[in-house]
Amino acid sequence: MREMRRSTFFRKLVATNLRAALALRAAFLLQAGFMLLNNLFFFVTWWIFFERFEEVRGWTLRDMASLYGVVTGAFGTTVIVFGGIRDIAERVANGELDAYLTLPADPLIHLAGSRSIASGWGDLASAPVFLLLLGSSAPGDIPFFLIGMACATVVFASTGVLIHSLAFWLGRIDSVARQIWDLTLLFSLYPRTIFSGALQVVLFTLIPAGFVGHLPVELVRRPSALLLVSVVAAALFYAALAWWIFRIGLRRYASGSRFVARA
Amino acid sequence: MTTALPRSLVPRSGLLPRSGVWAVARMAARQALVDRPQLIAKIVFYGILLLVFSQLWGVVLGAELLDSGDAANYVWYLALTEWVVISVPQVHLAIESELRDGGVAYRMARPMSYLCAQAAETIGDVAVRLAVLGSAGVVLAGALTGQPPSSAFGLLLALPLGLLAVLGLIGMQLAIGFLAFWLRDASPVFWIVQKGMFVLGGLMLPLDVYPEWLRTISDWTPFSAWIYGVGRMALDPSIDVFCSTLCRLVLWGAVLWGLAWEVHRRALRAIRRHGD
Numbered sequence: 143m144r145e146m147r148r149s150t151f152f153r154k155l156v157a158t159n160l161r162a163a164l165a166l167r168a169a170f171l172l173q174a175g176f177m178l179l180n181n182l183f184f185f186v187t188w189w190i191f192f193e194r195f196e197e198v199r200g201w202t203l204r205d206m207a208s209l210y211g212v213v214t215g216a217f218g219t220t221v222i223v224f225g226g227i228r229d230i231a232e233r234v235a236n237g238e239l240d241a242y243l244t245l246p247a248d249p250l251i252h253l254a255g256s257r258s259i260a261s262g263w264g265d266l267a268s269a270p271v272f273l274l275l276l277g278s279s280a281p282g283d284i285p286f287f288l289i290g291m292a293c294a295t296v297v298f299a300s301t302g303v304l305i306h307s308l309a310f311w312l313g314r315i316d317s318v319a320r321q322i323w324d325l326t327l328l329f330s331l332y333p334r335t336i337f338s339g340a341l342q343v344v345l346f347t348l349i350p351a352g353f354v355g356h357l358p359v360e361l362v363r364r365p366s367a368l369l370l371v372s373v374v375a376a377a378l379f380y381a382a383l384a385w386w387i388f389r390i391g392l393r394r395y396a397s398g399s400r401f402v403a404r405a
Numbered sequence: 406m407t408t409a410l411p412r413s414l415v416p417r418s419g420l421l422p423r424s425g426v427w428a429v430a431r432m433a434a435r436q437a438l439v440d441r442p443q444l445i446a447k448i449v450f451y452g453i454l455l456l457v458f459s460q461l462w463g464v465v466l467g468a469e470l471l472d473s474g475d476a477a478n479y480v481w482y483l484a485l486t487e488w489v490v491i492s493v494p495q496v497h498l499a500i501e502s503e504l505r506d507g508g509v510a511y512r513m514a515r516p517m518s519y520l521c522a523q524a525a526e527t528i529g530d531v532a533v534r535l536a537v538l539g540s541a542g543v544v545l546a547g548a549l550t551g552q553p554p555s556s557a558f559g560l561l562l563a564l565p566l567g568l569l570a571v572l573g574l575i576g577m578q579l580a581i582g583f584l585a586f587w588l589r590d591a592s593p594v595f596w597i598v599q600k601g602m603f604v605l606g607g608l609m610l611p612l613d614v615y616p617e618w619l620r621t622i623s624d625w626t627p628f629s630a631w632i633y634g635v636g637r638m639a640l641d642p643s644i645d646v647f648c649s650t651l652c653r654l655v656l657w658g659a660v661l662w663g664l665a666w667e668v669h670r671r672a673l674r675a676i677r678r679h680g681d
Contacts, residue, residue, distance in 0.1 A: 169590055176593030183600040187609050194614050195465050261592075314442075321446045325453060336460045 151247050152255055156223055159258035170260045177264025181214055182271065199335035206333065208362050211273030212287065213330050213355045216294035218265030224299045226256035228323075230306035232316035237397050250303065250388050273362075286365045290358030293377035297353040300377075300384035301326050307384070310391030330355030350380060425517050426525040433529030447534065448541045451491055455542075458483045458609070459549040477550035479611070481639035484546035485563050486608050486632045492534040493574045496527045497595055500582030504672075505589075513673065520579065520669040527575050535571065539564075559642030563635050566647070569654035570631040576661030577627070579669070586672040606632030611640060627657035 163170050185207070192203035220227070230253055233239055242249040273287055306319045329337075329351030337345060346352040353376040361369045437444070462476040500523060503509045512519050543560070547553060554560060581598065585591040602608065605619075606628030612620050623629040634650035 172588075172593050173590065176596055180593075180596040180600050183597065183604060186604050190604075190615055190619070191610055193616070194610075198461070198464055318442045318446045321450055325450065328453065329457070332457055332461065336457070336464050338460070341456075341460070 148248055148251060152251050155252070155255040156258065159225070159255065160222075163258050163260045170263075173260040174263035174267065177261040178267050178271075179264075181210070181265065181268040185210060185272070198333050201333040201335050205359070205363065207272045209331065209333070209355050209359045211269045211271075212290050212294055212358045212362065213327070214265045214272065215269030215287075215291040216298050216354060216358075217327060218262040218267075218269065219291070219295040220299045220302070221259040221262035222266065223258070223295075224254040224302070225259040225262070226254045227299060227302040227306060228259075228320060229253075229257065229316075230303065231309035231314075231319040234306070234309040234391075234395065235314040235316060237395075239392075239395055240397050243392075243395075249392065250385065254299065254303070283362050283365075286370075287362050289370065290361045290373060293373045294354045294358045296377035297350055297380045298326065300380035301350055301354075303384035304380075304387055307388045307391045310394045325349055326351050326354060350376070353377070353380070426521055429517070429522055429525035430529035430532070433526040434533050435529075437530045437533035444534070444537055447491055447538060448545075451487055451538055451541060452545045454487055455480060455484060455545050455549055477552050478555055478640055480550045481546050481554040481560075482611055482636040483609070484542040485560075485567065485639050486606070486636040488535075488538055488542045489567050489570045489574070489632060489635050490602070490608060492531055492538050492571055493578065494527060494530055494534070495595070496523060496575065496578045497582035497585070497591055499523070500579070501585035501591055504583075504585050509673075509676065513676070518669075519673060520666060523579060523582075524575065527579075528572075531571055531575065535567070539567075554639045556639075556642050559638040559640075562642050562647045563638035566635045566638065566650055566654060569651065569658060570635050573627060573631055573654060573658040573661050576658060576665045579665035580661065583665070583668040583672045586675065601626070602628045602632060605629060607636065608632050611636065613640075627653075627661065630654050630657055 188206045188210075189203060192206065196202070233253070239249065239253075242252050245252065269291065273283075274281075302323045305322050306316075309315050309319065326349050329345055329349055334342075334345075334352065334356035342352070345356070353373070357369065357373050357376070361373055459476070459480045462479045466476040466479070500509075503512065509519060512522060515522065577598065578595070581591050581595050584594055588594065605623040605626050607615070607623070612623055612629060612633045615623065623633070630650055630653040634653065637646060637650070
């Protein structure tokens with residue numbers, strides 16, 4: 143019952159944010175359209191790279207396109223649905239969580255869903271372009287792509303919550319937190335095969351770019367039950383960890399006694 | 406008993422605009438120095454980019470050597486191109502925010518043009534970033550490649566080019582920032598220009614690797630001078646290349662600053678007329 147109330151609240155929150163974003167239709171279309179162009183334009187660099195070098199330890203341009211499809215899709219979904227994660231550290235440092243704590247809704251869900259970033263739609267729209275047009279994936283790959291992208295979204299959002307929750311202990315780290323979160327994205331946009339040794343371990347633990355890009359794209363490239371279980375298990379693990387760390391951090395939260403009204 | 410104010414805080418009579426600009430730049434530089442977490446985050450980001458690319462070039466060039474250099478030189482190339490790009494703050498966001506919240510109206514009342522004040526602040530901030538990231542870049546690239554660039558002379562030549570490139574980039578960002586007066590949100594324009602810079606400037610890959618037609622397009626943009634022009638000093642430095650890049654940087658810098666001035670003038674004129 144409680145879980146149902148949570149999901150209903152979250153759905154309504156996302157729907158409200160969407161309506162707010164669509165109210166400024168021109169700005170919304172401009173941001174989403176330019177982000178789509180931006181992603182395609184940036185991919186030109188990889189096209190030039192693979193024209194010259196053909197492959198990087200087994201990775202070809204098609205694999206890169208699939209990787210971009212999964213990661214842009216996951217990033218887009220994260221900033222559309224959980225756009226408020228980017229502001230958690232700042233709100234914690236400013237003592238602005240009071241308005242969330244006094245409401246019956248779960249504070250993490252409320253915070254994460256408090257904002258939707260319009261440019262995320264451009265990222266989300268890039269995903270099928272990369273995957274189906276440039277990555278030459280077959281329609282049969284779509285279910286694996288959707289599962290991979292959903293799990294990547296959960297891992298990416300959870301990583302954001304984990305990093306931003308450090309503000310409960312470290313204070314004003316908002317800009318650093320955003321940059322560290324961006325690192326997860328940065329690492330996930332390069333072929334896994336270029337990383338070796340200790341860096342591979344880091345990419346599947348501290349900076350889980352492996353679970354945001356590399357493993358989900360393997361699921362699309364070579365689907366198997368083991369990969370499916372690994373991707374889903376990683377998503378559940380990071381979500382639980384983020385939830386737990388945020389809860390512990392919340393106990394250390396000190397109000398800024400600021401008057402903030404939230405509907 | 407009287408307490409004397411520090412000399413830097415004592416207002417001097419007849420403060421010329423030029424010294425005012427200098428004072429704003431100095432203050433911004435001090436703020437940038439104090440904001441250590443931001444500087445450290447930039448260094449970490451810079452280091453990670455170099456790490457990723459040293460691995461990428463190591464893998465690619467392990468199998469195939471390019472004519473113009475080896476993996477180490479390509480890492481040094483990236484160290485120079487990223488040095489220029491990471492050193493420039495996103496000043497368009499600050500302008501956009503002030504245009505949105507009305508902060509620009511307060512700034513207009515000051516005895517210094519809004520453009521000069523923004524430019525001075527940015528240049529002060531950039532001066533610190535250039536020095537800190539430049540030093541970090543030499544250490545990081547040296548550590549990752551285990552060797553200096555094939556020509557240390559090239560690094561010296563890259564210094565003035567990097568400074569001019571950054572000035573040109575600031576001019577471009579100021580122009581984009583003032584576009585927010587008409588567009589409300591100038592970020593989409595910035596994204597496209599930024600990606601143009603990455604692709605046509607040769608941020609990740611030297612333009613030598615590009616197909617001929619794309620290289621020709623790139624040569625007609627300021628991006629190749631700002632990015633490839635500086636990075637090239639790690640690959641094949643020469644006085645001729647240095648001089649031609651210098652001329653292009655000065656030319657594009659003048660064009661972009663002229664554009665920034667014109668967009669700024671029109672935006673402020675509209676604000677004075679309509680007040681929105």
